[in-house]
Amino acid sequence: MKTNTRNILAFALLAGILCGAPLRAQEEGAEGPAVLDFAFKYFKRSNGLYELKAVVTTETEDGYVPVRDLPIDFTHLTDADPVVLGQVKTDYDGVALLMVKPEDIVYRDTGGLMGFTAGFEGNEAWDMAYEEVYVKDLRLTMTAEVVDSVKTVHVTAHYIKGDGQEYPVNEQDIFLFKQGMLSKLQIADGWLVEGECDIEFPEGIPGDKDGNVALFVSVLEHPDFGNVEVSETVAWGVIPNYVTEESGLLWTTVAPTWMIVLLIVLLAGVWGHYVYAMIQMRKIKKTGPKG
Amino acid sequence: MSKPFEYSAPKLEEFTHDIEHTSRRWLLWVLLLVCIIGLGIFALVMQIVKGHVITGMRDNVVWGIYIVNFVFLMGVSYAGALLSGSLQLFRTKWRGPILRFAELITIISLCIGPLYILLCIGRLDRLPFLLMYPRIQSPITWDVIAISTDLVGCFIFLWMALLRDIARLRDKADLRVPRWRKAVYRFLALNYQDTPEQRKRLKFTKDVMAAMIIAIAIIVYSVLAWIFSLTLQPGWDSTIFGPYFVIAAVYSGTGVLIVLMAIYRKIYRLERYITRKHFVHVGIVLMVLAMFFAYFTFSEYLTRWYGQKEVDGRYLSHLYNDYFWLFIFANYISILAPIIVIGIPRFRSIKTIVTVAVISVVGLWLNRYLIIVPTLEVPYLPIQDTREAWVDYQGTWVELLLSIGGIGSVALLFTLFGKLVPPLDVSEMEDIEAEMLEKEKKLVNA
Amino acid sequence: MSDELQNKENSRRKFLRYGLLAGAGAVAGHTLLKATTPEPEAGSGEMVKVLTTDGKLVEIPKSAMKAGDAFFIDREEARKGIPNRKFVMVIDLAKCANARACTEACQKGHHLPASQEFMRVYLMQDGKNTAPYWFPKPCYHCDKPQCVSVCPVGATYKRTDGIVLVDNERCIGCKFCMTGCPYSARVFAWEHYPEYDVDVPYSPETSVPGQEGTVSKCDFCPDLLRVGKLPYCASACPMGVIYFGDMYEDIVTNGSETVRFSELIRDRGGYTHMGNLGTKPSVYYLPPVNRQFPVDRGFDGLDPEIAARYDKTPYVQKKKNQQ
Structure with missing residues (x-):
C-alpha cells in the first residue's frame, strides 16, 4: 500500500515554506484550526467490497482522541477528474468508513494501480487533512478441502492490471488466520508460487461448539496490495470441553446438600424444643387454678 | 458440719421498695443514660447521612470497633447463657444469688450486640435481602439464623426463669405500681399458682431449655468464630477458632458477671446474700477459664509463629511491633492477673477479684481487637498506599460515640429490668434454702 | 512507473x-x-461483530451502537454469562513499566473516583535477594471464589463464562467478600463520589454507576467483550502487557498481538499468583524475565502521591539508604 507519505511530506514542506510564518503562529497560539491526525486505509474484504477507512484523531492533553462527526470526502482517482465516491461523517470512534463496490472501480493504470483519496476540506475548528492510497487489486480465493486426509487450504492470488487481465502473484508470503472473539489468530502460513499455494491446517485448533472455525487468508499491510482477505468457515476445529454449570458447591447458587440437611436437622431440633417449651408453658397456664 | 454458704433466702419484700419507687437519683441516672444513647443515635444519623467515610474503616480494615463490640457482646451473652444454663442444670449450690445476673447478662447483651453488626452494613435499607435472598453457604446467613434462634431461646428461658418471681409480684396485692404494670405481671405470670403440677412441669421444661441454650450458645458462638476462620486471612484461618472463641466468651462473660455482682451488691445492698465466698467461687471459675484461654491463645500463636509462613510472619511482627503493649496487656497481663490473684488464696478478696475481673474483661475486648484489626492490616498483598486510613485503622468519634452509646443501652436495660423484677431470684433461693435445710436435717438425723 | x-x-x-x-x-x-453502503441512513457502512446474549456472533452496523448503551444487559441477564466462553487474562510482567494507563483507563471507563482502583499496580519483591518488579493486579475472577462463597445475599456471583460480578442493587454492604478475598481485589464505596453521577442505567456488566455503601471490583468489562472489544485496561496499555481472551478458543490478544493462550503459558512459564490458596484464578502472569525496562522506569513521571505508595517497599527503602 502506498500511502504516499512522501508526497504529503513534500506538500507540507512546500506549504510550510510558502506560508511558514502564519502557520507557525497558528500552532503556537490557541487560536485557529487545530491539526488533525489523519489515517487512511484500504481493505478488500471477503465479500469483494473495497473498504476505505479514514481514522481521524487529534492530540490533546489526554493523548489522541477521536474526532467525531467530521465529514470526510472519498474519491476514486481516474485519468480524468476524480470520481467522487461519497462523504461520510466520522463516528463515535472517529472512523469514517466507505464500502466501494467492484463496479465502481472505473480506472486502473497500466501497472494496475487504483487510486483513492480521503480528505477533509477544513473548517474553522479543524485544519484540512488529506491522504491518498494507491493499491493494486488483488483477487484472492481460498478453497478448504481434505486432500489425502490432510486438511488443506488452497489459495490462489492474482492481481489485475490496467488491461483488465489477471496476473499471478509470485514468491509471496501468505497467512492463514482463525477468527477469534476479539481478534484473528495466525495459525499457518504459505508461500505463493505462480499465484497458487497450499496451506496445511494444523491439528488441534479449537472450534466453536459445532467444531466450526472461520478461516481467513489474508495479505496485510502489503506495499502493493494493501489489506486483502477472504474467508471460509470449516468444521475442522476441535470441539472444546465446555465446563457445564456447577451446582451444590460453596460458590454456586444452590448450597451443598449436606449443608442444607444439617441446617434443617439443627433448626428442626432446636425449634422443636422451643415449641415443646411453649406448649408446656401453655399447659402451665391451663393447669393453674381458676380465679 | 460446716455451713459453706449463706442460704438464708431473701424476702420479696426487701426489693419491692425499689420496684415501687422511682427516686430522683434513679431518674437522673436514666436521663444520663438516655443522653449517652442520644449521642450514639446522633453519630448513627451522621453515619447514615454522610456515609461510612466518617468512620475509621477503609478498604483494608473493613471491619473495626463495631465488629469488636459485636463479637465481645455476643460472647458475653453466650457466656451468660452457658453459665445460667449449667448453674440451673447442675443445681450448683452457690447459684442462688448469681442466676438472675447471668440471665440478665444473656438477654441484654444479646439485644445490643447484633446492633453493632448492623452499623457495619453499608446499605441498611437492604437488610431484608438477608431473608429474601439468603445463601446458605454464607457464615453470615448462619449467623442471622443462629442469633435469631438464640434470641428466641434465651427469651423463653428468661421468661421461665422469671415466672415464679413475677407470679409472686402479681399476687402481692399491696404492690404499689401502676395498673399497666400489674397487667404486665398478670400476663407474664401465665396463671402460675405454684401448684405441685405446675411446679414440676416448669422445673422440667426449664431444665430442657437450660440444656438447649447451652448447646445453642456453643454452636452460635462457633458460628461467629467461623465468620473469621473460614476466610483465608493469615490471622484468621485457624481451625481452633470455634472452641477458642467459646472459651474466650465464657471467660469474658464470667468477668462481666463478677463486675455485675459487685455493682448490684453495692446498689441493692446485697452484702448478706452475695458474700466473699460467692466471689471466690465465681473467681475460681474465672481462673480456670483463664488457664484454658491461656492454653488456646498460646496454642494459636505458637502454631503461627513456629510455622514461619511468610504471611504469618508479617502478621506476627505487625502484632509485636505495632501493637506491643496491647498484645502484652491482652495476652499476658489479663490472663496472668486472675490466675495469680485468685490462684493464691492469700490474695483473694472481693476487691482483688473484682479488679482482676475488670482487667480480664478489658483484656478480652483488646484480644478481640487484636484478632480483628491487625489481621486486616496485613493482607496477603502488602498494602501499598499513601492514605493513612487505608494503612492503619483508627476509630473515629463516630465509632467512639456509638460504642459508648452501646454501653449506655446495656446499662439502661439493666436499670429497667431492675424495675420489673427483683435483682435476686427470690423463689429459687427459697428452694435452695429448703434443700439445704433438708440436707442438714438428714445429716443431723444420721 | x-x-x-x-x-x-x-x-x-x-x-x-x-x-x-x-x-x-x-x-x-x-x-x-x-x-x-448497506445502511444508507447510518452514514457509515462498517459492520461490527457483536455477541448476542445467547452467544451468537452477529454483525450490526457500527453506527447503530453508541458507547456504553449499545447492549444494555439487565441484572437478571448479567447473572447468566456469555455461553461457551471462559475468559482469561494474561499479564506479562516482563513488559510492565508502571505506566498506569490500565488503571486510568479503567477508572475512566467505570466512572470511578481516584480513590477507587479496580486495577492496582504493586511493586513486588518476592524475597530479600530477588529482583523487584511491577505487578498489575485486577480481580482474578477465581474459579473457586471465596468472595462468592461468603456473600449472604448472592450479590456477587460466578458466571458460566468465568466472570465474577457484583450486583450493586443487591449488595447490602456487609463487606464480608472483602475479607474473604485473599487478593484485596474489592473496593467499598465509603461515600457518594461525584463520579457516580452518570445518567446511565445500572448494569452489573458495566459497574456503572457506582453506589454508596456497596462493594465493587474489576468486572473484566463484559459489556466491551460483547461488542468484540478488549477490556479498558488491556486496550489502554502502551506496552501490550495485558492479554485477554477466551480459553475455549485458546486465543488471547493484547490488541496488537494475537497468540494461543496455551502456547503463551507453556513457552513463557505462565503461573497464577498465590494459586496455592486453591482459588483457581483466571488471571495468569508471565514471569518478569528478560525485562524490557529497568524497574526504575516505573517511577519516571509518576505523580508524587502515587510514587509515595512504594516508599515502604524494601526496594525503595534500600535505594534511599544508598543515597
Whole structure:
C-alpha cells in the first residue's frame, strides 16, 4: 500500500515554506484550526467490497482522541477528474468508513494501480487533512478441502492490471488466520508460487461448539496490495470441553446438600424444643387454678 | 458440719421498695443514660447521612470497633447463657444469688450486640435481602439464623426463669405500681399458682431449655468464630477458632458477671446474700477459664509463629511491633492477673477479684481487637498506599460515640429490668434454702 | 512507473481543485454513498461483530451502537454469562513499566473516583535477594471464589463464562467478600463520589454507576467483550502487557498481538499468583524475565502521591539508604 507519505511530506514542506510564518503562529497560539491526525486505509474484504477507512484523531492533553462527526470526502482517482465516491461523517470512534463496490472501480493504470483519496476540506475548528492510497487489486480465493486426509487450504492470488487481465502473484508470503472473539489468530502460513499455494491446517485448533472455525487468508499491510482477505468457515476445529454449570458447591447458587440437611436437622431440633417449651408453658397456664 | 454458704433466702419484700419507687437519683441516672444513647443515635444519623467515610474503616480494615463490640457482646451473652444454663442444670449450690445476673447478662447483651453488626452494613435499607435472598453457604446467613434462634431461646428461658418471681409480684396485692404494670405481671405470670403440677412441669421444661441454650450458645458462638476462620486471612484461618472463641466468651462473660455482682451488691445492698465466698467461687471459675484461654491463645500463636509462613510472619511482627503493649496487656497481663490473684488464696478478696475481673474483661475486648484489626492490616498483598486510613485503622468519634452509646443501652436495660423484677431470684433461693435445710436435717438425723 | 507518478501528481492537483468544489461533491457523494453502503441512513457502512446474549456472533452496523448503551444487559441477564466462553487474562510482567494507563483507563471507563482502583499496580519483591518488579493486579475472577462463597445475599456471583460480578442493587454492604478475598481485589464505596453521577442505567456488566455503601471490583468489562472489544485496561496499555481472551478458543490478544493462550503459558512459564490458596484464578502472569525496562522506569513521571505508595517497599527503602 502506498500511502504516499512522501508526497504529503513534500506538500507540507512546500506549504510550510510558502506560508511558514502564519502557520507557525497558528500552532503556537490557541487560536485557529487545530491539526488533525489523519489515517487512511484500504481493505478488500471477503465479500469483494473495497473498504476505505479514514481514522481521524487529534492530540490533546489526554493523548489522541477521536474526532467525531467530521465529514470526510472519498474519491476514486481516474485519468480524468476524480470520481467522487461519497462523504461520510466520522463516528463515535472517529472512523469514517466507505464500502466501494467492484463496479465502481472505473480506472486502473497500466501497472494496475487504483487510486483513492480521503480528505477533509477544513473548517474553522479543524485544519484540512488529506491522504491518498494507491493499491493494486488483488483477487484472492481460498478453497478448504481434505486432500489425502490432510486438511488443506488452497489459495490462489492474482492481481489485475490496467488491461483488465489477471496476473499471478509470485514468491509471496501468505497467512492463514482463525477468527477469534476479539481478534484473528495466525495459525499457518504459505508461500505463493505462480499465484497458487497450499496451506496445511494444523491439528488441534479449537472450534466453536459445532467444531466450526472461520478461516481467513489474508495479505496485510502489503506495499502493493494493501489489506486483502477472504474467508471460509470449516468444521475442522476441535470441539472444546465446555465446563457445564456447577451446582451444590460453596460458590454456586444452590448450597451443598449436606449443608442444607444439617441446617434443617439443627433448626428442626432446636425449634422443636422451643415449641415443646411453649406448649408446656401453655399447659402451665391451663393447669393453674381458676380465679 | 460446716455451713459453706449463706442460704438464708431473701424476702420479696426487701426489693419491692425499689420496684415501687422511682427516686430522683434513679431518674437522673436514666436521663444520663438516655443522653449517652442520644449521642450514639446522633453519630448513627451522621453515619447514615454522610456515609461510612466518617468512620475509621477503609478498604483494608473493613471491619473495626463495631465488629469488636459485636463479637465481645455476643460472647458475653453466650457466656451468660452457658453459665445460667449449667448453674440451673447442675443445681450448683452457690447459684442462688448469681442466676438472675447471668440471665440478665444473656438477654441484654444479646439485644445490643447484633446492633453493632448492623452499623457495619453499608446499605441498611437492604437488610431484608438477608431473608429474601439468603445463601446458605454464607457464615453470615448462619449467623442471622443462629442469633435469631438464640434470641428466641434465651427469651423463653428468661421468661421461665422469671415466672415464679413475677407470679409472686402479681399476687402481692399491696404492690404499689401502676395498673399497666400489674397487667404486665398478670400476663407474664401465665396463671402460675405454684401448684405441685405446675411446679414440676416448669422445673422440667426449664431444665430442657437450660440444656438447649447451652448447646445453642456453643454452636452460635462457633458460628461467629467461623465468620473469621473460614476466610483465608493469615490471622484468621485457624481451625481452633470455634472452641477458642467459646472459651474466650465464657471467660469474658464470667468477668462481666463478677463486675455485675459487685455493682448490684453495692446498689441493692446485697452484702448478706452475695458474700466473699460467692466471689471466690465465681473467681475460681474465672481462673480456670483463664488457664484454658491461656492454653488456646498460646496454642494459636505458637502454631503461627513456629510455622514461619511468610504471611504469618508479617502478621506476627505487625502484632509485636505495632501493637506491643496491647498484645502484652491482652495476652499476658489479663490472663496472668486472675490466675495469680485468685490462684493464691492469700490474695483473694472481693476487691482483688473484682479488679482482676475488670482487667480480664478489658483484656478480652483488646484480644478481640487484636484478632480483628491487625489481621486486616496485613493482607496477603502488602498494602501499598499513601492514605493513612487505608494503612492503619483508627476509630473515629463516630465509632467512639456509638460504642459508648452501646454501653449506655446495656446499662439502661439493666436499670429497667431492675424495675420489673427483683435483682435476686427470690423463689429459687427459697428452694435452695429448703434443700439445704433438708440436707442438714438428714445429716443431723444420721 | 513514470506513468504512475504522473498520475499521482495529477491527482493531487485535482484534489486541490476538488477541495474548492467540495460543496457540490458532497451532495453528489451522498447519493453515491447510498448506493454502496448497506445502511444508507447510518452514514457509515462498517459492520461490527457483536455477541448476542445467547452467544451468537452477529454483525450490526457500527453506527447503530453508541458507547456504553449499545447492549444494555439487565441484572437478571448479567447473572447468566456469555455461553461457551471462559475468559482469561494474561499479564506479562516482563513488559510492565508502571505506566498506569490500565488503571486510568479503567477508572475512566467505570466512572470511578481516584480513590477507587479496580486495577492496582504493586511493586513486588518476592524475597530479600530477588529482583523487584511491577505487578498489575485486577480481580482474578477465581474459579473457586471465596468472595462468592461468603456473600449472604448472592450479590456477587460466578458466571458460566468465568466472570465474577457484583450486583450493586443487591449488595447490602456487609463487606464480608472483602475479607474473604485473599487478593484485596474489592473496593467499598465509603461515600457518594461525584463520579457516580452518570445518567446511565445500572448494569452489573458495566459497574456503572457506582453506589454508596456497596462493594465493587474489576468486572473484566463484559459489556466491551460483547461488542468484540478488549477490556479498558488491556486496550489502554502502551506496552501490550495485558492479554485477554477466551480459553475455549485458546486465543488471547493484547490488541496488537494475537497468540494461543496455551502456547503463551507453556513457552513463557505462565503461573497464577498465590494459586496455592486453591482459588483457581483466571488471571495468569508471565514471569518478569528478560525485562524490557529497568524497574526504575516505573517511577519516571509518576505523580508524587502515587510514587509515595512504594516508599515502604524494601526496594525503595534500600535505594534511599544508598543515597
